Amino acid sequence: MRTTLKRGIGRGADLNGNGHAVLPPGVLTPIALYRQPPRGGRSIGRRLAGFFFWLLVLVAMVAGGAAGGLYLYGHDFAAATAPHSKALKRAAEHLDYVAPDKPAIALVLGTDHRYVDGKAPGRSDTMMLIRTDPSNHTVSLLSFPRDMRVAIHCPGRSVWYDKINAAYPTCGPLGSLETVKALTNVPINYLISVNFLGFIQVVDKLGGVYMDVDRRYFNNHRGPTGYAGINLEAGYQRLSGKQALDFVRYRHTDSDLFRVVRQQEFVRAAKEQLGRYSNLQVTSLLGPIKRNVEVGRAGGSGVDLSTMLNYAGFFHSLPGGHFVQVKIQGLEGQSDLTTATQNVTNAVQQFMSPDPEAPQKANAAALKEKYKAKAQGINPKSIFVTVLNGNGITGSAAVAGTQLRQRNYQILQPPGSLRADSPDGWNHSRTRIFYDATEKNAKQAAKQVSKLFTDASTGPMTPRFQPYANGAELVVVVGKSYQGTLSGSSPSAPPPQHHPPHTTHDPGASLSLMRAIRRKLSFRVEYPTMIDSGSRVDPEPPNPRVYTVQGHKMARLVFTTGVNGQYWGIQEMNWGGAPALAEKNFVRHFGHRTFEFFYSGSNLHMVVLKENGATYWVVNTLDDALSPETMISIARGLRPLR
Structure with a gap:
């Protein structure tokens, strides 16, 4: 390669592609959000939100031990999920082609279509973009709160402003597709529509999904003036299809922002369990899939067997920490959510350019270690x-x-x-x-x-x-496939910096509570001596909670930061085979103690202490509000009861 610079016009200027200088190069496509007068509420039936990702999870599960079943039933599977409604076939014609082995983006719509809707498309209360990048082995998720107010694009109609989920009942899946395209300016290669009834059926047929429930969820005030019912207690547990749906669509006491995060948490939890499904379980899903799922790709066709196998292998081999959950920052409001244009632009850039080295960089900064690229x-x-x-x-x-x-x-x-x-x-x-x-x-x-x-x-x-x-x-x-961003993170981006932990030494905050449950557990109980500053033990009983999963006794202690929707916790158990422990990023030894770190991008979601034949988890809030330094400080402050 040459080692001398050649003729050019320098760093200060570039050509704009039409022979003229631009100082500096501008952003290709601005994004604008506007606030409009609020619309009226809708009935409880309309609020039944769908959730989607089990289709892609199902494909990935097949790679974890059921590949033979996919080969045997693959053609039926592809035919069952191909677009069969006129609306999705029409929308699929507007998708962008993607070459094999290139990053691909899917728009997933969770729909609620009931009998009373007749021929109307129903509602789409879940809208999420999923991007897979085989070049750096990352998956990134970008969710759109249903109450986010944006420009609605519906072919044949003038643009108007409304909540983003209004695009689906007005214009069907094509309206949702064009609205998200206009908002993000990214190419979309796949369109997946899933009915919430299918979500319940598939989760149940797979025997449930193990999830970490951050706090107590309860509501029995149903009916036209209430919210959907829910009854979940805190802790790591196996949820049925109905329980999982209740969890991912809940927003009664927090907001649509945390519902989006709960949906992404479900995706991550399902990814952790890919290897435990059998051929029989996978093939039993053809019926629910055919009734509740449609998958479109560019040109209007469905997904072929080879494509499914490629994505199955990709998801199954995804390294820990390479599952990046992107959030749109700065959203404000209650029934109507708005944010600055730059916040949407930043989220899209993070979604399109996830950094596969983000966990390493964040961990090095938190521990004051030298990062080596x-x-x-x-x-x-x-x-x-x-x-x-x-x-x-x-x-x-x-x-x-x-x-x-x-x-x-x-x-x-x-x-x-x-x-x-x-x-x-x-x-x-x-x-x-x-x-x-x-x-x-x-x-x-x-x-x-x-x-x-x-x-x-x-x-x-x-x-x-x-x-x-x-x-x-x-x-x-x-070419036209270039949307103004490159894949992967820029090496010129500033590395994360170390910050002091936001913790307080307060062993008395939970000592008496943990002593009260020690005789109910067969392993040695530990309690936190360091807690997040400003946090307190959540007063909602039972706290701590002692319960059994898969024959293993365990306990959960819940703290609240004082911010609505933010709860973190201490989980203790002697079940070393919990699916959540399968994808650690790093192991560190402090003295004679062993700690495992679990990252999501640059966020430290969980720290696990392994000692005395048990595991002690420090679990971050749903939105990972605690810094890595704070999480590590809390974990290192765990002490056995004397």
Whole structure:
């Protein structure tokens, strides 16, 4: 690779793809949210929210020991989930094509269609984007609170502003698809529609799902003026389909924001249990799936067997901590939620560019360890790239070039007589990376750069593009599949910094409570001597709770931070085979004690102390409000009762 910079116009300026300088390159597509007058409420039946992800979870479960069953029943499975309604077939025609082995995005709609709806599509109270990236082995989730007020896009109608879930009953799945596309400006490759009745049936047929319930949930005030009933106690436990649905759609005493997080928690919990399902369990799901699930892909067709197998293997082999839950920050309001445009933009960027090294960086900062980045591929500083506009969108080549430069690639410009436009026009649907076949490692460099773009292909540089290279090994022609962001995190992003733990030494906060239950448990009980500053023991009984799961006695102690919806806890048990313990990120030894860390992106969701033949969990709030330093301080402060 060359080691000297070539002719260009410097860091301070870029060409906008139409031959003109832009200082600095602008954002391609702004996003705007507006507040509108509130609409009237709706009946309890309308509030029955669906939840969806069990379809993808099911596919992943198959890889965990039931692959033979999928091969045997795969064609029936694909036929059962193919679009069969006119509405979804129509919507699938508006999906974006994605090449194999490239990042893919699915929009999942949880629907509630009842008999009284007739031919109306019902409601979609769950809307979530799921992105899988095989290049860095990550899955990212981005949920949209149903009360979030956005611009509704419905083909054939003028744009209006309403809650995001209004798109579905008004325009069907196509309305939801176009609304989310306009809001996020990301390509969507799959559309999955799931009825909430199917959610219950599938979870029950699989024998339930193990989840950590953060606190006591109870409501028996039902009817037209009430909320859906629920009766769950705190602690790690196995939930039935009805209980899981109650949990993920609950928002009676907190808000729609925490309901979104509970939905994502269900997804993570299901992912932890992929290997325990049998062929018989998987094949018994064909009936519920056929009645309640539709999956569309670009072109209007369903998902074929090979695609299902690819995603099954991907989900099953996903490393711990690579399941990133993205939240839209700054949402304000009660029945109507609004936020600044930049908060949506930031969430989309985090969703599109998850950092696979985020757990390592966050853990190093929390423990004051030196983070060492993994050396992968060719050093970008030795790769010279010229970027051309192949989609006709003003500024796209400049933005892509700036983003590549931020990742330390050397960006050149075409010779002065040539504009930074593709010589064969602006009709490139996919991004193309041409490499100089005479240069050593140029082909490998092209493959490396292609992983940064959605739906990009590589090939040797043709004579038509060689004059534009200006000596660069690579020429990138930005296609319409480029949406203004690159995959993966930028190495120029500032690393996380260490912060003091937000804890207080208060052994008396729960000492007497834990002493009162010690004789009910067969293992040694421990209590926290360090707690989050401002937190207190939750007064809702029973707390602590002693109960049995799978023949194992366990206890749960719940704390509240004082913020509505934020509860963290101490879970104690002697069940070493709990599914939640399967995907630790790191193990650290402090003295003679062993701790396991469980991250979700850069958030430390759980710390587990293993000693005396038992495990002692410190579980973060639903929204991971406690910092990694705080979580570690609480865990290290656990002490056995004397």
